[in-house]
Amino acid sequence: MKLLNFAPLSMAAAMGSLVACGAPEQSDDTGSIEFALTVVPADVSCVRLVATGSRTVTSLRNVSPGASSAGFNVDRLPAGIVQVDGQAFRGACSTVSSSSIPSYVTEAPVNVRVAPFEVAKVLLKLIRNGRLSVGVDFEDPFWINRSTAPVDLAVFGDAPYGAVQISDFPNFIASVNADTSIAEAVHLGDIKNGSSRCDTSYFQFVLDGLNTVKRPLLYTPGDNEWTDCHRANNGAFDPLERLATLRSMYYPVPGLSLGVQKKQVLSQSTFPGFETFVENQMWVEADTVFSVLHVVGSNNNLLPWFTDDKTGTKMDDPARRIAEADARIAATLNWLDRAFETAASEGSGAVVLMMQADIWEGAAASGFTAIVQKIATRTIAFGKPVLLLQGDSHIFKVDNPLAMGDAGYGVTTPVPNLTRVVVQGSTTAALTEWLKLHVDTAVSPPFSWTRITH
Numbered sequence: 001m002k003l004l005n006f007a008p009l010s011m012a013a014a015m016g017s018l019v020a021c022g023a024p025e026q027s028d029d030t031g032s033i034e035f036a037l038t039v040v041p042a043d044v045s046c047v048r049l050v051a052t053g054s055r056t057v058t059s060l061r062n063v064s065p066g067a068s069s070a071g072f073n074v075d076r077l078p079a080g081i082v083q084v085d086g087q088a089f090r091g092a093c094s095t096v097s098s099s100s101i102p103s104y105v106t107e108a109p110v111n112v113r114v115a116p117f118e119v120a121k122v123l124l125k126l127i128r129n130g131r132l133s134v135g136v137d138f139e140d141p142f143w144i145n146r147s148t149a150p151v152d153l154a155v156f157g158d159a160p161y162g163a164v165q166i167s168d169f170p171n172f173i174a175s176v177n178a179d180t181s182i183a184e185a186v187h188l189g190d191i192k193n194g195s196s197r198c199d200t201s202y203f204q205f206v207l208d209g210l211n212t213v214k215r216p217l218l219y220t221p222g223d224n225e226w227t228d229c230h231r232a233n234n235g236a237f238d239p240l241e242r243l244a245t246l247r248s249m250y251y252p253v254p255g256l257s258l259g260v261q262k263k264q265v266l267s268q269s270t271f272p273g274f275e276t277f278v279e280n281q282m283w284v285e286a287d288t289v290f291s292v293l294h295v296v297g298s299n300n301n302l303l304p305w306f307t308d309d310k311t312g313t314k315m316d317d318p319a320r321r322i323a324e325a326d327a328r329i330a331a332t333l334n335w336l337d338r339a340f341e342t343a344a345s346e347g348s349g350a351v352v353l354m355m356q357a358d359i360w361e362g363a364a365a366s367g368f369t370a371i372v373q374k375i376a377t378r379t380i381a382f383g384k385p386v387l388l389l390q391g392d393s394h395i396f397k398v399d400n401p402l403a404m405g406d407a408g409y410g411v412t413t414p415v416p417n418l419t420r421v422v423v424q425g426s427t428t429a430a431l432t433e434w435l436k437l438h439v440d441t442a443v444s445p446p447f448s449w450t451r452i453t454h
Contacts, residue, residue: 150440157188157391158425175454189222189356198229216263300367349441364408394425
């Protein structure tokens, strides 16, 4: 059964009828949470719950391994929104310390509303892959499909560019929709060219078009739709305001794809400290981890803003610009780690990374150094095939840019198991090409592709 809850708070409320009521006496600024555990795995003897609001309350509870259910109450919790995290251990609670390594953990914290004198109800389940989440059945996370059957994706980027391509956009989408073997489509960013306006109305036009793709559509932003919007011919927008607008429009429900047929994926925004990064997404299928990363051209937003301003009213803001880039790079490095950690824990046969920037277009750039080094280190350690999909430079290319290392990026060890594909972008008047990617880890190499024209 797939998980259908998009908001943990709503799920918590919906679970109320499944757990017995009755709160203990408490002060008027505290409430309780009653937890029910549908199944206790045979290798779990202790559950640790951490509820964080205006203060943090930690509770250790022994459970019977293999029991069909378990329930317990945590009271005197601060009223308001409380973030609940949980861990499960093999040993009894008396043996659990702050340094103990849990067998199961929360995939992401859950927010629960605690009201004075009331009892919030939460149903928990333990998932055998090592994560604890809110749900209704003993099952895998919604973003993991354990089928090893091959999968096909439609991948494109740098589109639509200019009046002719904008007019042709519905025909381009129709070409993707005509292939019923496609499981997901991915837009690698740059939904406009670099010399046209970044108006919200245009963002909406492209969004409406992408939402007509019949399959789930995953999108990662490009530099043309936010980083470069400071240019006078783009409307002299504040880039960070445009980025916030993109996030609100293209990711209205974090972890839910665009397209006619929606797909739930794992969003980085569900992890504490990365709430902003709704665009970084991940899912597992075909024995492969797919990870979407927000990495853009213009040196990853480190190039100065408003360099062409003639009015004297617009100027660069290095502090804001660099702070944004630093935070997003840190999020990217975290998301790369999580992708490869997921591949290791799942025993996946391959990893696919997707981003906008062509990191190797020209000389090494400072905004990409840490990312290239992380990809190199993680790919070598993974030891299995890794595919890097990029757009940005518009000309179809297949290579391994780290086959001999890369002195410019400080990579001294060859990375033989990395393949890169730059998808064909807007080099012609009409949108004529998308890439059909086939992933099958039962064969070697697991990646193959066909360039589709319409």
